[in-house]
Amino acid sequence: SWPVITVDGPGGAGKGTLSRMLAEHFGWHFLDSGALYRITGYACLQAGVDWADEPAVAEVARQLDTRFVMGADGEVGVLYAGRDVTAVIRSEEGGRGASVVAAQPSVREALLERQRDFRQAPGLIADGRDMGTVVFPDAPLKIFLTASAEERARRRYEQLRGKGESVSLPRLLEDIKERDARDSSRAIAPLVPARDAVVIDSTATPADAVFEAVLLEASR
Ligand code: C5P
Known part of the structure; x- marks a missing residue:
């Protein structure tokens, strides 16, 4: 089957940036698994389904009408029911919803095959939390990218400020x-x-150095 590089780790460690660089470098597909959990949370809001209602949330996850599209800027756009929901699901609220529904076993089960379907020619970069442990346990290269909570909060702060959102750094860290x-x-x-x-700990390592370190691992 096609090769997979898994990129797991906590939010804000730089997985998205690294994964996009790798996907572009190798010309491989890219799975943003966090987006699937975020869309599930969002779809529940739309359908009036309580995030805590596991059977109902799992049904929403099974039915998820979603598609990823590559934007001209190299950013992946997320379509839900044909509408662009990229910005909505990337909000702090979207992250909270994702984290709540992702704790439910039947929701994870419902999304498992959909994630594995991304493994297509010539290869896949899979970004998430359990890509190397659960979804692609046979991946030939698994990266676990981490950084201190303070640094991750600081990056998220810069990112949101760049988008003109007003946020508090202590609140983000919390x-x-x-x-x-x-x-x-x-x-x-x-x-x-x-x-x-x-x-790999990216606390004091810039994105391009992390990328180089992973390329070195990939060439071993
Ligand atoms: O990576 P991202 O911040 O988009 O993920 C949002 C949430 O989805 C995470 O906080 C985590 O709870 C959940 N998630 C997960 N497994 C994945 C990807 C994301 O549980 N493979």
């Missing part, structure tokens, strides 16, 4: 720590590096 705790303590697919993952 959100990040809360989400870390929920993601790593949940019973299903907790956020932990795969046993065979290469762990």
Whole structure:
């Protein structure tokens, strides 16, 4: 089957940036698995389904009418029911919803095959939390990218400010720590590096140096 490089780690560690650089470099497909959980949370809001109602949320996840499209700027756009929901699902609220529905086993199960379907010629870069542990356990290269919570909050702050959103840094740091705790303590697919993952700490390492380090691993 086609090769996969998995890129897992906490939010804000730079997975998205690294994954896009790798996908472009190799000319491979790109799976943004977090977006699937974000769209599920969003679709629940649209359908009036409570995020805590696991069977109903899983049904929403199974039915998800979504598509990813490559924008001219190299950013991946997310369509839900034919509408562009990229900005809505990337909000802090979108992240919270994703994190809540992602803790439900039947929701993860409902999204499993959809994620594996992204593995197509000539290869795939898979960005998420459990790409190397659950979704693509046979991936030949697994990266676990991390950074301190303070640095991740700072990056998120810059990103949101760049978009003209007013946010508070302490509030972001609190959100990040809360989400870390929920993601790593949940019973299903907790956020932990795969046993065979290469762990990279990006706290003091710029994106292009992280990219070079991964290329080196890929050439081994
Ligand atoms: O990566 P992103 O911030 O878009 O992910 C949003 C949320 O979705 C995460 O906080 C996590 O709870 C969940 N998620 C997950 N498994 C993945 C990707 C995302 O549980 N593979």
